[in-house]
Amino acid sequence: xxxxxxxxxxxxxxxxxxxxxxxxxxxxxxxxxxxxxxxxxxxxxxxxxxxxxxxxxxxxxxxxxxxxxxxxxxxxxxxxxxxxxxxxxxxxxxxxxxxxxxxxx
Numbered sequence: 001x002x003x004x005x006x007x008x009x010x011x012x013x014x015x016x017x018x019x020x021x022x023x024x025x026x027x028x029x030x031x032x033x034x035x036x037x038x039x040x041x042x043x044x045x046x047x048x049x050x051x052x053x054x055x056x057x058x059x060x061x062x063x064x065x066x067x068x069x070x071x072x073x074x075x076x077x078x079x080x081x082x083x084x085x086x087x088x089x090x091x092x093x094x095x096x097x098x099x100x101x102x103x104x105x
Contacts, residue, residue: 045099052089053078066090069100 048071051058056074063072064079066086071093073079082089093100 045097048072048093048098048100051075051078052093053081065103066100068103070103071100 049058050056051074052071054074056078058072059074060072062074062076062079063070064082064086065071067090071082071090073082090100
């Protein structure tokens with residue numbers, strides 16, 4: 001009788017050890033988010049409102065036509081600086097997603 005009780009006790013303990021880990025809560029690494037946020041690679045285009053050289057508010061009367069596009073400046077001094085290194089300033093505006101006004105010929 002003692003052998004039978006010992007055998008049943010050992011089987012009960014073995015059963016609990018085998019099924020015990022299955023009752024654990026899932027870990028964070030096993031969870032998958034319901035909604036995955038997709039990274040955006042594009043930014044909204046903006047019209048030019050600031051001077052590419054000094055960063056001041058543009059004056060629509062001070063501009064340069066560059067490769068079919070109009071670039072506005074805050075003053076004539078900035079216009080001269082732009083002409084010295086146009087590609088640099090245009091690249092900076094493109095990096096900020098600033099769309100330059102196209103000119104009609």
